[in-house]
Amino acid sequence: xxxxxxxxxxxLLGLQYRLWLSDNGVREIWRLRDAVSAxxxxxxxxxxxxxxxxxxxxDLKEGLAAVEERARSELGMIRxxxxxxxxxxxxxxxxxSVRPAxxxxxx
Numbered sequence: 001x002x003x004x005x006x007x008x009x010x011x012l013l014g015l016q017y018r019l020w021l022s023d024n025g026v027r028e029i030w031r032l033r034d035a036v037s038a039x040x041x042x043x044x045x046x047x048x049x050x051x052x053x054x055x056x057x058x059d060l061k062e063g064l065a066a067v068e069e070r071a072r073s074e075l076g077m078i079r080x081x082x083x084x085x086x087x088x089x090x091x092x093x094x095x096x097s098v099r100p101a102x103x104x105x106x107x
Contacts, residue, residue, distance in 0.1 A: 019025050059066035071077040078084045 020027075056066070060070075076084075
């Protein structure tokens with residue numbers, strides 16, 4: 001009877017080893033659950049991006065305002081009766097390209 005109990009205990013331990021420590025055990029299930037969760041998160045982000053792109057395509061197909069906005073921002077187009085002003089900020093770190101006359105004469 002003791003031999004049978006020892007044999008059953010060894011079988012139980014062998015099965016527990018395979019369940020918890022083998023490559024196809026519980027750790028693999030946990031890893032797959034994490035991978036599925038990460039993929040679902042990625043899919044949600046991509047679905048939101050697709051919805052934004054679909055709305056943009058719909059705007060481009062239906063309305064001229066979106067086409068005009070794109071032409072103005074990306075191509076720099078202006079209408080015939082408009083004036084375009086470009087304001088370039090000064091770079092405060094750059095040295096002035098023209099020296100004052102007094103400084104140049106002192107050298």
